[in-house]
Amino acid sequence: MKIKILIITALFANFITKAQNNEPCYFDKYQRTNKAVIEKAELEIQKGLHKAEKKLLSHNPNLKVIPVVVHVIHDGGTNNISDAQIQSQIDVLNEDFRRKIGTNGFGAGVDTDIEFCLAKKDPQGKCTNGIVRVNSPLSNHQTYQRSQLKLLSYWDNTRYLNMYVVKNINNGSGILGYSSFPGGPPDEDGIVVRHDYYGKTGTASASLGRTTSHEIGHWFGLYHTFNSGCGVDTCTDGDLVCDTPPAANPNYGCPTINSCSNDIPNVNDQIQNYMDYSNDNCKSMFSNGQKQRMQATLVSLRNDIWQQWNLDSTGCDSGFVNSNCKVIADFVTLNQNICVGNSIIFYNKSQNMPISYQWYFQGGTPAISSVANPTVSYSAIGNFQVKLVATNSNGTDSLIINGYVNVTTPPIGQALPYFENFESVTFPTNGITIDNPDGGITWERDTIATAYQGLASAKINNLININYGQSDALVLPRFDFTSFTGTPYLNFKWAYAKSDPSYSDELIVLASKDCGVNWSQVFYRTGTAMITGTTQTTPYVPTASTVWKIANISLATYTTYPNVQLKIVNVTDGGNNLYVDNINLGALITSVTEMETAINDVLIYPNPTNGNFSIEYQLTKNEDITIEITDVLGREIYKTVHSYQIIGTNKQEVNTFLENGVYNLNLKMGNSTTNKKIVINK
Numbered sequence: 074m075k076i077k078i079l080i081i082t083a084l085f086a087n088f089i090t091k092a093q094n095n096e097p098c099y100f101d102k103y104q105r106t107n108k109a110v111i112e113k114a115e116l117e118i119q120k121g122l123h124k125a126e127k128k129l130l131s132h133n134p135n136l137k138v139i140p141v142v143v144h145v146i147h148d149g150g151t152n153n154i155s156d157a158q159i160q161s162q163i164d165v166l167n168e169d170f171r172r173k174i175g176t177n178g179f180g181a182g183v184d185t186d187i188e189f190c191l192a193k194k195d196p197q198g199k200c201t202n203g204i205v206r207v208n209s210p211l212s213n214h215q216t217y218q219r220s221q222l223k224l225l226s227y228w229d230n231t232r233y234l235n236m237y238v239v240k241n242i243n244n245g246s247g248i249l250g251y252s253s254f255p256g257g258p259p260d261e262d263g264i265v266v267r268h269d270y271y272g273k274t275g276t277a278s279a280s281l282g283r284t285t286s287h288e289i290g291h292w293f294g295l296y297h298t299f300n301s302g303c304g305v306d307t308c309t310d311g312d313l314v315c316d317t318p319p320a321a322n323p324n325y326g327c328p329t330i331n332s333c334s335n336d337i338p339n340v341n342d343q344i345q346n347y348m349d350y351s352n353d354n355c356k357s358m359f360s361n362g363q364k365q366r367m368q369a370t371l372v373s374l375r376n377d378i379w380q381q382w383n384l385d386s387t388g389c390d391s392g393f394v395n396s397n398c399k400v401i402a403d404f405v406t407l408n409q410n411i412c413v414g415n416s417i418i419f420y421n422k423s424q425n426m427p428i429s430y431q432w433y434f435q436g437g438t439p440a441i442s443s444v445a446n447p448t449v450s451y452s453a454i455g456n457f458q459v460k461l462v463a464t465n466s467n468g469t470d471s472l473i474i475n476g477y478v479n480v481t482t483p484p485i486g487q488a489l490p491y492f493e494n495f496e497s498v499t500f501p502t503n504g505i506t507i508d509n510p511d512g513g514i515t516w517e518r519d520t521i522a523t524a525y526q527g528l529a530s531a532k533i534n535n536l537i538n539i540n541y542g543q544s545d546a547l548v549l550p551r552f553d554f555t556s557f558t559g560t561p562y563l564n565f566k567w568a569y570a571k572s573d574p575s576y577s578d579e580l581i582v583l584a585s586k587d588c589g590v591n592w593s594q595v596f597y598r599t600g601t602a603m604i605t606g607t608t609q610t611t612p613y614v615p616t617a618s619t620v621w622k623i624a625n626i627s628l629a630t631y632t633t634y635p636n637v638q639l640k641i642v643n644v645t646d647g648g649n650n651l652y653v654d655n656i657n658l659g660a661l662i663t664s665v666t667e668m669e670t671a672i673n674d675v676l677i678y679p680n681p682t683n684g685n686f687s688i689e690y691q692l693t694k695n696e697d698i699t700i701e702i703t704d705v706l707g708r709e710i711y712k713t714v715h716s717y718q719i720i721g722t723n724k725q726e727v728n729t730f731l732e733n734g735v736y737n738l739n740l741k742m743g744n745s746t747t748n749k750k751i752v753i754n755k
Contacts, residue, residue, distance in 0.1 A: 110254065110256055110257055111254050111256075114257075114374060115294075117374050118369050122366065135186060137186060137368075138187075138188045138189070138190050139189050139234050140234065140383065140388075140389045141189050141192060141233065141236060142191075142192050142195075142205065142235055142236070143191070143203060143204050143205070144225075144226040144238070145159075145204065145268075146209055147207070147209075147239075148208065148209075148213070151268075151275075151276050152238075153206060154272070156202065156204060157275065158274050158275035158277060159272060160272075161274045161275075161277075162272035162285055165177075165272065166189045166285065166289065169359075170187045171185070178357060181357070181358050182346075182357070182360055183359060183364050184364075185363075187368075189234070190203075190384075192389065193395040194386060194393075194395075195424065198386065199398075200388075200398035201395075202395075202424070205403075207225055207420050207421075207422045208420070208421075208446050211225055212239050214237075214241065214242050215244075222239075223235075223260045224260075224407060225405060225420065225422075230259050230260075230262035231375075232377065232378060232387060233378070234263060236263060236264050237266070238267075238268050239266075239267060240267070241267060241676070241678065242267060244749075245676050245680040246677075246680070247735075249270045250264060250266035250267060250284050250287075251265055252264040252265075252289065253291075255293070255294050255370050264285065265288075270285070272285075281356075283353040286356070287347050287348060287356075290359070293367040293371070293375075294366050295312070295363055295367065296313065297312060297349070298312055298319075298320050298342070298348045299320035299324070300313075302321050302333075303320075303332070304319055307319055307336050317362060318341065319332075319336055320342040320349065321333055324342055324344045325350055325733070326355075326733070327351055327354070327355040328351075330344070343358075343360070346359070346363075347359060348363070399425065400427045400464060400465035400468060400470050401423060402471050403421075403424065404419050404420060404422060404459070405419075405420050407420075408589070410479045411478065411479070411481075411590055412588030413451060413483070414451070415587045415590050416451075416587075417448070417478070418448050419446060419448075419461075421446055421463070423461070423463040423470075425465055426465050426466075428464060428465050428466065429443065429464045430461065430464075431443055431462040431463075432444075432459070432461055433460040434449050434459055435458040435459070436453055436478075451480040453480065454482055455480055456480075457476070457478045457480065458473065458474065458476065460473045460474075483551070483588050484636075485551075485553065485635070486553035486554070486637060487504070487550055487551065489557040490557075490657070490660070491503075491552065491656075492655075492657050492658075493655075493656045494529070494654060494655050494656075495524075495527075495530055496528060498518075501547070504549065505548065507545070507546070507548065508544075508548050509545050510543065514533065514545070514645070515545040516531050519531070522652055523616050523618055525621045525655050526618065526655055530568075531652065531653045531654070532650055533545055534650055535572075535578045535643070535645045535649055536572055536648070538647060542644065542645070544643065545643050546643075547640060547653065548639075549638070549639045549640065549641075549658070551636050552636075553636065554633070555634070557632070559660060560632065561629075561659060561660075562625055562627055562628065562658070562659065562660065563625075563656075564625050564657040565624055565654070565655060565657065566621040566623050566653070567621065567622055567651065567653050568613075568620055569605055569606070569649065569651045570604055570607060570648075571604060571608045572647070577599045577603060577646055578603070578645055578648040579642075579643070579644035579646070580599070580603055580641070581597050581598075581641075581642040582596035582624070582641055583639070583640050584628065584631060588638070595626050596626045602748075605622050606620060609649065612649065612650055613649040615652060621654065623662075639658070641653055641656075675688065675689070675740060676688070677689075677738065680752060681752040681753070681754040682753060682754070684728070684730060685727070685728045686726075686727055687724060688725045690747075692718055695720055696717070697714060697742070698725075698740065699712065699714050700725065700727065700738065700741075702729070702738050702739075704737075710736075713727075732753065734753055735751075735752055735753075736751050736752075736753065737749075738751050
């Protein structure tokens with residue numbers, strides 16, 4: 074799911090369409106990399122179309138109400154949006170999907186006979202306002218962490234539409250939101266939208282709320298109107314909807330354009346459609362064919378959510394009124410299993426505007442706390458109870474979970490050095506384990522490619538991986554860094570190629586010094602910095618040891634820790650094969666040119682921008698920083714140098730006069746370059 078904001082000229086339109094990492098909607102990428110899931114769902118939707126066709130064509134509407142829960146994942150700032158802003162988004166959805174007269178949703182399209190209702194009862198039948206608020210670092214959302222987002226807060230997707238509102242997505246990448254498609258994994262079902270594009274008041278006062286209408290269209294089984302370009306047959310190609318005119322590319326702004334001539338009659342692109350990329354103030358319609366697809370999805374893949382029994386149980390039946398809801402105590406931690414001496418954060422997600430909290434932590438320090446999200450350490454092994462008492466103006470509620478925290482003694486980390494070259498026929502071996510959360514495509518031993526040394530290497534096949542954003546890790550055994558003299562380095566070799574110039578998988582190394590409670594990124598590669606072979610749609614197979622790249626990662630900050638964990642992570646984008654070989658942990662290997670980047674956690678905001686924006690980044694050493702902006706053809710159009718930036722957080726203000734479009738921003742320090750995309754939308 075992705076969106077790019079605004080093309081520079083028609084000459085660049087096709088190029089920009091491919092640069093999908095910059096698009097506010099990530100659906101195109103999701104569609105390509107989840108092909109098998111979507112094809113299966115498409116069969117069910119087509120069956121549903123045949124079932125619903127007679128009713129729809131005879132104008133016998135069957136109104137369907139969708140119960141909604143909104144999970145606000147915030148950092149305590151303005152992105153903890155108000156109830157009024159949330160309600161404004163529900164209002165926009167009902168205006169758009171019901172084509173309400175006198176609203177911006179009253180366009181040339183149809184009433185889809187779909188309405189949305191903030192749930193009035195939670196999954197346990199308790200009174201609720203349908204809003205869950207959690208103060209968590211996951212508000213800075215990474216698409217590959219979506220399973221953690223759902224672990225933080227999630228309601229049964231067969232009964233509720235889960236909407237997640239976050240601070241930003243992929244470090245200010247320009248992505249405004251994304252959605253799952255019908256038939257996907259249940260715990261990853263729903264939509265994610267940036268707070269400043271959710272609703273039309275508060276932090277989203279510059280928005281008209283159509284990002285959410287667009288993403289929910291995907292949730293109902295709609296494709297982009299420009300899906301697969303013009304195609305040949307306007308019914309069986311493109312978005313599979315006969316009455317949406319084909320479009321060669323996404324449309325930006327509010328243009329009058331006829332990009333395809335294979336429709337009869339030959340009419341302009343339907344920029345008013347919610348499923349294009351045109352500006353919010355242009356959008357005002359779903360077509361009748363899109364209505365049929367959405368209704369077909371609801372009678373097949375999402376059949377329970379709108380049934381009367383579910384409306385009764387979620388409080389969305391027309392006669393139910395809730396008022397003065399009692400507080401509902403609720404909490405979660407993302408780390409229930411920890412090592413003795415470590416600390417974990419408990420996230421309060423109590424509902425209905427709690428005004429005070431009282432926590433009780435058996436075996437923990439502190440044993441009692443009244444803060445919303447306490448950090449608690451455990452100094453003894455065992456299984457420990459956690460209790461939360463929450464209070465609002467209407468009463469008190471408590472939640473007790475016995476044995477919620479499991480504290481164990483960490484195993485002794487092994488001494489350095491460590492080396493693994495995957496020559497053993499046993500895989501994984503030498504203390505390595507594999508983290509494969511989705512149970513799908515993951516790391517395997519390979520003897521077909523030319524390894525860096527020897528006969529074998531570790532490989533993951535991103536070319537056939539259908540679960541975009543999934544991370545799979547080679548988890549190394551625990552190490553005792555205190556036993557090593559000098560600065561320890563992690564060294565390994567990798568080989569990789571893309572399957573398409575516009576897509577790239579990610580190679581990440583994470584380190585933990587607290588038994589896996591917290592992980593820090595110590596190495597990151599994607600795009601051109603990751604590739605070692607030519608782009609190809611066939612499986613990439615290295616044919617020479619000379620094509621491999623080398624990583625040499627300083628772990629100086631971990632020298633005083635006796636139990637360090639490391640993992641080499643692949644995040645799939647449906648790219649191509651990634652290989653890893655010759656993992657070495659110990660002394661610095663000289664004559665290495667590929668070092669870890671000294672620039673971390675780059676954030677650009679706002680993005681999209683009118684040309685004036687901020688860049689915030691972390692440095693691991695003092696150095697000059699060069700900021701360079703290039704256009705889609707690689708031409709330099711902006712450059713500035715900031716001398717002697719210091720270790721830690723740095724922030725720069727950038728003021729440009731760039732035209733609307735998508736640009737590359739390069740943050741350079743010595744031989745290290747971090748690339749980001751910026752979207753200019755005035």
